[in-house]
Amino acid sequence: MKTFLLAVTTFTLVSGASFADPHEDRVALMKSFGQQLGQLAPMAKGEKPFDAAATAAALTELQARTEKFDAAVLFPEGSTGGDKNRALPVIWTAWDDFTARADKLKADVAEVAATPPADQAALGAALGKIGSNCGGCHEVYRAPEG
Amino acid sequence: MNLLGKLAVAAAIVAAAGGLVFWFATAPEPLSEQSLAALPQGDAARGERIFWAGGCTSCHARPGSQGDAVLELSGGLELRTPFGTFVAPNISQHPDDGIGSWTAGDLANAMLRGVSPRGSHYYPAFPYGSYARMDPADVADLYAFMKTLPVVEGRAAANALKFPFSIRRGIGVWKFVHLSPDPVLEIPDASEQVARGQYLVEGPGHCGECHTPRDVSGGLKKDEWLAGAVAAEGEGVVPNITPGGLDWSAGEIAYFLESGFTPDFDSVGGSMVAVQKNMARLPTEDREAVAAYLKAGPARENGYPARQ
Numbered sequence: 001m002k003t004f005l006l007a008v009t010t011f012t013l014v015s016g017a018s019f020a021d022p023h024e025d026r027v028a029l030m031k032s033f034g035q036q037l038g039q040l041a042p043m044a045k046g047e048k049p050f051d052a053a054a055t056a057a058a059l060t061e062l063q064a065r066t067e068k069f070d071a072a073v074l075f076p077e078g079s080t081g082g083d084k085n086r087a088l089p090v091i092w093t094a095w096d097d098f099t100a101r102a103d104k105l106k107a108d109v110a111e112v113a114a115t116p117p118a119d120q121a122a123l124g125a126a127l128g129k130i131g132s133n134c135g136g137c138h139e140v141y142r143a144p145e146g
Numbered sequence: 147m148n149l150l151g152k153l154a155v156a157a158a159i160v161a162a163a164g165g166l167v168f169w170f171a172t173a174p175e176p177l178s179e180q181s182l183a184a185l186p187q188g189d190a191a192r193g194e195r196i197f198w199a200g201g202c203t204s205c206h207a208r209p210g211s212q213g214d215a216v217l218e219l220s221g222g223l224e225l226r227t228p229f230g231t232f233v234a235p236n237i238s239q240h241p242d243d244g245i246g247s248w249t250a251g252d253l254a255n256a257m258l259r260g261v262s263p264r265g266s267h268y269y270p271a272f273p274y275g276s277y278a279r280m281d282p283a284d285v286a287d288l289y290a291f292m293k294t295l296p297v298v299e300g301r302a303a304a305n306a307l308k309f310p311f312s313i314r315r316g317i318g319v320w321k322f323v324h325l326s327p328d329p330v331l332e333i334p335d336a337s338e339q340v341a342r343g344q345y346l347v348e349g350p351g352h353c354g355e356c357h358t359p360r361d362v363s364g365g366l367k368k369d370e371w372l373a374g375a376v377a378a379e380g381e382g383v384v385p386n387i388t389p390g391g392l393d394w395s396a397g398e399i400a401y402f403l404e405s406g407f408t409p410d411f412d413s414v415g416g417s418m419v420a421v422q423k424n425m426a427r428l429p430t431e432d433r434e435a436v437a438a439y440l441k442a443g444p445a446r447e448n449g450y451p452a453r454q
Contacts, residue, residue, distance in 0.1 A: 030412075031412075033411070034410060034411030034412060035411070037407060037411040038410075038411050041401070041405070041407065041411070045397075045401060127405060127407075128405065128426075131405050131406050131407060131413060132406070134406070134413030134414075135406040135413050135414045135415065135419045135422065135423075136419070138413055138414065138415030138416065138419065139414075139415060139416060139417075139419035139420070142415045142416070143381065143382050143416070144377060144381075144382030144383060144384065144385075144415065144416045145382060145383060145385070
């Protein structure tokens with residue numbers, strides 16, 4: 001029992017912030033995906049010349065960040081409180097689907113990062129593949145603003 | 147006859163006359179024989195572009211289907227509104243359960259006039275208020291494309307509406323007030339690109355159906371066109387996409403419609419996801435035209451109450 005409590009306390013301390021406000025944490029994490037996508041999109045749109053090394057680097061970093069999408073920690077049951085919180089309660093009635101979508105995002109990003117796109121068109125397609133995971137989950141589990 | 151009796155008779159006559167007016171004012175008005183005869187032979191390849199612009203899959207695909215499975219137009223999506231629940235019907239090529247036995251004229255009457263082959267009104271939950279602005283030749287092309295889509299068996303559930311909205315005839319009044327093929331905005335000296343965008347947004351794209359607030363009778367407030375609205379279903383707001391609410395560049399709008407990413411790399415959500423996926427299937431020039439039109443329209447204040 002003691003060891004269990006110790007383990008719980010240590011865990012809470014280590015991941016303290018996550019327990020404080022899961023809404024803040026998950027939004028911060030998802031916004032950090034955006035920073036990497038923001039490196040890639042100008043090359044996909046042809047606003048910047050395609051750069052294979054920069055593409056690979058941004059994808060590796062995006063993968064590291066999506067790996068941190070731990071649905072159980074970021075979306076504890078019932079964490080819908082707060083002004084700007086847009087998480088919908090249906091997340092916990094369809095929990096298996098929700099976590100499957102988080103896993104699919106990780107798998108797709110890992111796949112793209114493992115064999116990074118070699119030209120502008122391939123990068124566009126890769127962003128489409130990654131982005132459909134974001135939109136697909138937001139379609140069902142995120143409320144509109146306001 | 148005493149005074150009371152006379153009054154009662156007078157009231158009865160007025161009521162009957164009112165009823166007659168109601169009956170005529172609410173009669174479904176299909177396209178004329180001439181318009182129907184003038185419908186050209188459709189082209190399926192062109193029709194596919196109209197199909198994606200029109201977003202038929204958003205409502206008529208089997209709920210939850212992905213990829214090319216959205217071409218199975220089984221219906222079944224429930225639209226929950228203050229008037230009750232509408233259920234999108236099967237519009238696959240099944241001859242009995244879908245619209246496989248329809249003529250191009252039947253489809254034109256449904257989309258441009260909101261009238262069924264048996265001559266009754268459709269509810270404007272089927273966004274023909276916008277489709278009425280479409281070119282009949284585009285409907286003929288759409289018809290040719292839909293003919294190439296799969297046959298899907300099974301009927302969707304019936305609508306479950308509250309009285310008096312459950313009376314189809316009453317929709318005639320709504321149409322009388324709100325149904326018009328005229329463009330919404332007047333844009334002086336519109337470029338060809340802006341004009342194309344206007345057609346796509348106000349017609350097949352039916353963007354106003356969600357992004358424009360409605361009056362008490364459920365009609366779109368034209369003077370708050372695209373100014374954003376309280377969501378008809380569920381909670382929250384649909385954003386203002388006039389220059390008064392959306393400060394994105396035309397390129398950013400076009401990229402959002404293509405990829406679903408906003409300029410700060412949030413990603414699209416809610417009912418806009420299906421719209422964006424449809425827009426992604428259009429040629430680039432169409433998304434650029436939509437963006438050009440949104441930039442060309444007047445800036446408006448938000449069409450929904452300020453947030454607390």
